[in-house]
Amino acid sequence: MGSAVMQEYDLGVIGGGVHGCTAALFAARGGLRVALLERGPLCREASGVNAGTLTLQMTRLALIPYALRAHAMWASAPQWLGHDVGVVVCDGLSLAFTEAEAELLAFRATKRREAGAPIDLISGRAAMAVEPGLTDRALLAGHCRVDGFANAYLTGLAFRRALLGAGVAVMENRPVTSLAREERGFTALTPTGPVRFRRVLLAGGVWIEPMLRWLGVELPIKVLVNQLVVTERVRPVMRCVVGIANGLLSLKQYPHGTVVVGGGWQGEGDRERGGVALLPERVVGNLRLACHAIPALRGARMARAWAGLEAETADALPAAGPIPGIPDAYVCGSVHSGYTSGPYIARLVAEHILGREPALPLFPIDRLLPPRGTQSPEAA
Amino acid sequence: MSPRRIPGLARPAAVSFTFEGEALAAPAGEPLATALACAGHAALRASPAAGTPRGAFCFMGSCQECLVLVDGVPRQACLVPVRAGMAVWRVAL
Amino acid sequence: MRRCDLIVLGAGPAGAEAALAASGAGLDVVLVEEAAAAGGQVWRAPAAASPPGLDPFPAEAEARAGAALRARLAASPVESWFGARAWSVIRPAEGGFRLDAAGPEGPLACAAPRLVAATGAVERVIPFPGWTLPGVIGLAAATVLLKAQGVLPGQRVVVAGCGPLLAAVAAKILAAGGEVVAVVDRAAPAEWLAASRALASRPRLLARGLGWALRIAGRRVPVHFAHAVRAAEGDEALRRLRIAPLDASGGFAPGGAERVLEADALCIGDGLVPGAEIPRLLRARLRFDRALGGWVPELDAEGRTSLPGLFAVGDGAGLRGQAPAVHAGRIAGLAAAQEAGRLDAAAFAAATAPERAALAGLAPFAAAMAGLMALRPGAVRDIAPETVICRCEDVTRGMLDAAFDEGAREVNQVKHFTRCGMGPCQGRSCGDVAAEIIAARLGGAREAAGFWTGRPPLRPVPLADLLGEFDYADIPIPAPAPL
Numbered sequence: 001m002g003s004a005v006m007q008e009y010d011l012g013v014i015g016g017g018v019h020g021c022t023a024a025l026f027a028a029r030g031g032l033r034v035a036l037l038e039r040g041p042l043c044r045e046a047s048g049v050n051a052g053t054l055t056l057q058m059t060r061l062a063l064i065p066y067a068l069r070a071h072a073m074w075a076s077a078p079q080w081l082g083h084d085v086g087v088v089v090c091d092g093l094s095l096a097f098t099e100a101e102a103e104l105l106a107f108r109a110t111k112r113r114e115a116g117a118p119i120d121l122i123s124g125r126a127a128m129a130v131e132p133g134l135t136d137r138a139l140l141a142g143h144c145r146v147d148g149f150a151n152a153y154l155t156g157l158a159f160r161r162a163l164l165g166a167g168v169a170v171m172e173n174r175p176v177t178s179l180a181r182e183e184r185g186f187t188a189l190t191p192t193g194p195v196r197f198r199r200v201l202l203a204g205g206v207w208i209e210p211m212l213r214w215l216g217v218e219l220p221i222k223v224l225v226n227q228l229v230v231t232e233r234v235r236p237v238m239r240c241v242v243g244i245a246n247g248l249l250s251l252k253q254y255p256h257g258t259v260v261v262g263g264g265w266q267g268e269g270d271r272e273r274g275g276v277a278l279l280p281e282r283v284v285g286n287l288r289l290a291c292h293a294i295p296a297l298r299g300a301r302m303a304r305a306w307a308g309l310e311a312e313t314a315d316a317l318p319a320a321g322p323i324p325g326i327p328d329a330y331v332c333g334s335v336h337s338g339y340t341s342g343p344y345i346a347r348l349v350a351e352h353i354l355g356r357e358p359a360l361p362l363f364p365i366d367r368l369l370p371p372r373g374t375q376s377p378e379a380a
Numbered sequence: 381m382s383p384r385r386i387p388g389l390a391r392p393a394a395v396s397f398t399f400e401g402e403a404l405a406a407p408a409g410e411p412l413a414t415a416l417a418c419a420g421h422a423a424l425r426a427s428p429a430a431g432t433p434r435g436a437f438c439f440m441g442s443c444q445e446c447l448v449l450v451d452g453v454p455r456q457a458c459l460v461p462v463r464a465g466m467a468v469w470r471v472a473l
Numbered sequence: 474m475r476r477c478d479l480i481v482l483g484a485g486p487a488g489a490e491a492a493l494a495a496s497g498a499g500l501d502v503v504l505v506e507e508a509a510a511a512g513g514q515v516w517r518a519p520a521a522a523s524p525p526g527l528d529p530f531p532a533e534a535e536a537r538a539g540a541a542l543r544a545r546l547a548a549s550p551v552e553s554w555f556g557a558r559a560w561s562v563i564r565p566a567e568g569g570f571r572l573d574a575a576g577p578e579g580p581l582a583c584a585a586p587r588l589v590a591a592t593g594a595v596e597r598v599i600p601f602p603g604w605t606l607p608g609v610i611g612l613a614a615a616t617v618l619l620k621a622q623g624v625l626p627g628q629r630v631v632v633a634g635c636g637p638l639l640a641a642v643a644a645k646i647l648a649a650g651g652e653v654v655a656v657v658d659r660a661a662p663a664e665w666l667a668a669s670r671a672l673a674s675r676p677r678l679l680a681r682g683l684g685w686a687l688r689i690a691g692r693r694v695p696v697h698f699a700h701a702v703r704a705a706e707g708d709e710a711l712r713r714l715r716i717a718p719l720d721a722s723g724g725f726a727p728g729g730a731e732r733v734l735e736a737d738a739l740c741i742g743d744g745l746v747p748g749a750e751i752p753r754l755l756r757a758r759l760r761f762d763r764a765l766g767g768w769v770p771e772l773d774a775e776g777r778t779s780l781p782g783l784f785a786v787g788d789g790a791g792l793r794g795q796a797p798a799v800h801a802g803r804i805a806g807l808a809a810a811q812e813a814g815r816l817d818a819a820a821f822a823a824a825t826a827p828e829r830a831a832l833a834g835l836a837p838f839a840a841a842m843a844g845l846m847a848l849r850p851g852a853v854r855d856i857a858p859e860t861v862i863c864r865c866e867d868v869t870r871g872m873l874d875a876a877f878d879e880g881a882r883e884v885n886q887v888k889h890f891t892r893c894g895m896g897p898c899q900g901r902s903c904g905d906v907a908a909e910i911i912a913a914r915l916g917g918a919r920e921a922a923g924f925w926t927g928r929p930p931l932r933p934v935p936l937a938d939l940l941g942e943f944d945y946a947d948i949p950i951p952a953p954a955p956l
Contacts, residue, residue: 041886048889061956097945108956137945153889160880173882232897232933233428235473246953257428257473265951268566276756277563278929280573280582281949288940288948298940301454301933302560303897306926316955336955382628382737386649389623414622422607422710429867429892433709435607437864437902439614440514441507442595444865444897444933453937461509 009035009169011353012188012197014176014211016040017047018342019332019349020203021159025081026350027201028166035195036168037188039175043156045274046205049308050339051228051262052152053250054087055241056117057094057109057142059337062317064115065360067337070344071146082165083158085150088255092147092241093127094119095138095293102140105245109142119144133238133294147241149252149260152339171195179214185328199328199353203346206271206311208319208333215326219319219368221334224310225269226262227278229287231300233257238294249289259297261290267307275307312336313368320345321352321364331365383417395464406462413439413446413457416468424448424457428473447471475583477501477552479809480572481591482559482751485513486795487787487802488591489542494806495589496551498824499815503583504546504553505574507932511546511553512539513593513787514613515795517621535620557581558938560930562588562751569782575938587782587809590751591802592931594766594788595901598634599743599852600860600870602704608711612742615642625651627738631714633657633702634742636846637682642740643694644685653694654736657716659723659743659852660845661699671841675796678838701852702741703731711737723849744846746905748789752778754927757785761919763847764840765791767905768924774829776805784809792846793839800828800835850917853909862910863903865896873907877914883923884908897933900925 009032013024016038028034036042054074059067073080074087094109096102109119120143127141128134163170176188185198202211209221234257242251249263265282269275283305291297311334313319318336323329332349335341348358385391391407398404399416406415413436416424423433424446436446439458446457449469457468477500481492484506492504504511510518516539546553557574565571570588574581596611598604610618610626612634618624625646631654632643643653672679689696703717703725714736718729745766752759752770758779759768769791776784784805787798804825811821856862858871868891876890884907887893893907894900900907904925912922 041880041882044886044889058954104953111956156886157879157881157890172880231936233473244950246950248950248954264954268563273756277565278561280561280563280571283561283929284580284939284941285949287936288943289950291936291940292945292948298937299449299452299454299935301897301935302930302939303933304895304899305929383618383624383626384628386619386623386625391623410622414618414624418624424607427605427864427867430861432605432867433607434605434864435710436610437614438596438611439617440611441932442898442901443611447897453935455935459507 006194006196008185009033009195009197011035011199011201012037012186012195013201013203014179014188015202015204015207015333016042016172017045017203017205018043018155018339019335019346020201021163022343022346023201023203023332023350024168025159025162025166026347027353028163028168030350030354032354034168035171035197036163037171037174037176037190037195039173041156041172042160042170046308046310047339048153048156049228049306050152050226051250051260052150052339053241053252053262054148054150054340055092055243055250056112056144056146057092057119057243058247058250059112059117059340060316061111061115063336063341064112064117066344067341068116068146070341071148073343074150075148077158081158082162085154085158086254087148087150089148090240091130092144092243093131093134094142094243094245095127096140096245097137097292098139101245105140105142108245117144118146131238131240131242133296134242135293135295137292149241150339151254179211181215181326199330201330201332201349201353203332205333206309208311208331209271212323212331215323215329217323217326217369219365220314222312223271224264224312225267225275225307226310227265227267227282227286227305227307229261229283229302229305231259231297232303234259234300237296242293244289244293249286249293251290251293258303259300261286263289269307269309271309275309278305278307310338315368318345318363319365319368320349321362324364324366324369382420383414385418395462397462397464397466397468399468400470408464409461411439411458412448412450412460412462412468415462416457425471475503477503477583477585478813479587479589480505480570480583480585481589482562482572483513483591483593483787483789484508484511484553485591485593485787485798486516486542487798488589489546490799490802491589491591491784491786491806492551493545493549494803495810496549498807498810500810500813502551503585504551505557505559505572506553506555507558509555511543514617516542517617518543519621554581558932558934560932560934560939562754562931564755564780575934580939580941587784587812588751589776589784589786589805589809590789591787592748592750592789594745594747594792596742597744597746597848597905598741599701600856600862600906601702602857602860603706605861605864606705606707606711607709608707608737609705609739609741612638612642612740615740619645619649625649626740627736628652629654629736630738630740631655631657631734631736632740633716635659636742636744637842638742640682640685640689644688647688647692647694653689653692654734656689656694656696657700657702658696658698659701659719659849664845668841668845671837674834675838697732701725702739705739711739714739720851722851722854724851724855743852744848745788745792747791749785750789750927750931752783752785753924754929754931755780755783756927757783759924762791764843766843766847775808776801777808792843794842797832797835797839800832803828848905848909850909850913853906854913856910862907863893863896865898865902866892868893870910873910874914877911882915883921884911885923885926887911888925894925899928899933
């Protein structure tokens with residue numbers, strides 16, 4: 001905890017998920033004095049409760065180049081992060097069970113392949129050779145060798161160790177109630193005292209919308225409430241990441257034996273209350289789909305289910321870059337399949353803050369805001 | 381643990397079932413965990429993480445230690461009444 | 474979807490009485506129970522297939538009370554769903570409650586404007602090395618074996634822990650011809666003496682307790698007061714125990730002499746912890762009350778939680794025991810009926826007056842028993858580092874301390890760091906002790922350590938029970954995600 005004299009940090013990162021933590025880590029390694037403020041413990045919202053899938057077959061086309069680099073980052077987490085997040089690199093299969101799905105799959109796989117994802121279309125029978133646990137009912141499969149998953153709940157511990165090692169002032173359980181622009185820098189007010197910094201990065205996931213409002217910027221962020229189910233530990237029933245053509249299934253078995261079933265079936269909840277309820281028929285629907293793909297899953301028990309929030313902009317592409325009209329303020333979040341691509345995009349934002357040229361373009365939010373001059377007077 | 385049925389009590393007629401292929405008998409309707417323990421099978425599984433032996437602990441559906449496969453479905457043995465012909469196997473991991 | 478006026482989850486004394494009272498006042502009630510019959514743990518029905526008249530202990534008052542309750546339920550219009558494992562309870566956007574269960578013949582669902590949660594308590598065991606060995610069972614488990622199933626837990630049995638079940642179990646084993654090696658009681662004789670004043674308010678129970686004590690004394694079973702089990706040993710099953718004396722804090726007395734007891738069964742229980750799983754799942758306001766066993770829902774005098782339409786009664790709402798649960802259940806059932814407009818204020822007051830009076834009369838005894846079974850900080854302080862706390866995931870006390878040292882400050886973060894509480898028991902066996910360990914590191918207040926966030930399913934449920942028969946075309950797959 002801080003000393004009696006108020007310290008000014010070079011960078012304040014508000015939001016301690018994958019985006020905020022990665023940006024804080026690389027900014028600190030780049031020489032900045034960084035404070036990371038998180039209202040709860042690190043990576044306990046979307047970054048800690050998502051399905052952990054590191055797949056290209058559910059990644060938006062425009063993000064494929066980013067996701068490829070991010071996948072390499074996850075796979076080498078012990079090197080740059082320094083700690084284990086349980087990453088397993090394996091094959092991925094995206095399945096089609098009907099003619100319509102086969103058509104959708106062929107189209108999407110081709111597009112993603114053109115964008116750089118090494119996806120091959122293979123027959124259902126060939127897919128069974130890739131994944132021995134697979135049903136014999138698949139007509140077609142997208143097969144990608146660059147796939148895998150992490151253990152999302154380990155993310156917070158890994159980042160915590162890395163951030164402390166990099167000298168970041170990690171301020172957990174410290175909610176920011178407002179952010180004031182000052183002559184030179186920003187002051188974040190918190191119930192346990194203000195924190196000052198020269199630059200600010202808003203990395204609050206679905207809470208980016210209210211965070212931007214502190215600075216008078218109105219950026220609508222849609223809140224998705226993704227349902228997830230995990231089984232208890234079972235004998236090995238599968239070895240790949242398995243999804244379906246339209247993206248509504250993600251399925252894999254962790255080395256300790258649990259199987260996580262996701263895919264973005266929507267539960268009830270919102271930004272204020274979090275994920276409050278899982279809708280039973282959607283839990284059952286998601287599980288039926290999972291058991292249709294991997295029949296041996298029928299022999300498992302559901303141990304736990306939950307709903308995590310996911311942020312989405314109007315065009316479902318990231319909000320990652322400078323905040324227009326506000327010098328020294330940046331935003332990073334709303335990355336569709338954000339867990340997969342998050343570390344790389346957040347690293348790009350850190351590079352930008354450090355004054356370096358990012359290796360791939362950022363996703364500035366200008367495109368999502370009303371044209372200059374048409375904003376409300378308060379936001380001007 | 382060598383549990384035994386208290387003598388002199390009236391019980392339903394015994395029925396046959398199998399555990400790991402071995403033929404056993406117990407009063408119909410007796411909870412499977414009790415029947416297995418009385419047949420000398422106190423240890424029902426190994427804990428998944430450390431592999432230490434486990435058996436029924438709470439006998440009321442809470443602790444999950446007595447999980448077995450009953451006719452192919454994972455069930456808590458303390459909640460399953462013994463029925464004639466049921467096939468019970470250990471859960472293999 | 475079955476629609477009704479009131480859902481009652483749990484058919485122990487509290488839930489069954491709530492269902493009967495509400496039904497008697499004219500509500501259409503669905504009573505959901507995992508077991509094959511009503512009665513809960515105290516009034517548990519004898520082994521399912523016992524024909525009438527063949528109960529193992531027909532003379533027992535509890536067996537008679539349980540049978541009477543089951544007969545009243547059977548004669549009432551209450552629709553009982555036995556053998557139904559509730560896995561989801563939600564508050565749908567349209568209001569009220571929806572419960573989903575895996576029933577004996579397939580999936581079941583019902584919806585109602587009101588719900589009474591009566592899910593009971595789980596037993597607390599303060600962990601010690603070896604407590605995971607087969608042959609170590611809960612004290613409540615021993616009562617189930619002895620009373621409902623007519624089975625002795627072992628050849629040479631040690632009974633250990635705290636509270637009135639100790640004497641009950643030991644006496645029952647002796648009565649059935651078994652051998653009790655020793656009774657190991659965390660409480661000192663002075664604590665029993667203090668509690669006996671409250672016991673005097675219920676002379677029949679006092680007489681029964683004295684009867685147990687006399688039987689134990691008559692058979693010269695050693696009773697080790699202010700002692701606890703320090704370790705259980707054996708390879709594949711329990712062989713022997715080490716017990717040691719306690720100090721006033723409830724921890725092991727420094728330098729206290731250990732004794733070794735040879736035994737093949739240990740029945741151990743260190744009190745009960747309220748389940749409170751429905752209030753927790755639905756995010757009703759909870760408070761920590763050590764005297765009531767732990768985290769309990771905030772309740773008004775009629776059992777209403779902070780959520781409209783949600784009631785909580787019985788030991789799951791705070792430990793008071795079976796007799797108060799009956800009256801609290803009836804009051805909640807009547808309150809639900811009054812809310813639904815089936816009882817006017819006068820009728821409600823008249824119907825609940827005797828229940829309230831009975832509750833007040835039972836309060837001192839309930840408080841005294843809860844006091845004997847409350848968690849003592851010293852007991853948790855002295856758990857050895859190598860001791861497994863989370864049985865499902867084999868997480869030790871040392872791992873929990875290491876997580877704290879790494880910065881985890883509340884139990885959900887500890888769960889992420891260690892997998893403690895992530896297994897199929899969903900933290901039921903370890904949650905109270907794990908939170909106490911973290912709270913101690915934080916300075917003592919349990920509020921700071923928090924509680925596991927409630928998650929469905931309420932119990933682990935086989936997927937085979939949920940899926941039913943289906944075709945791929947029937948799966949309501951949502952629209953594709955954007956490319």
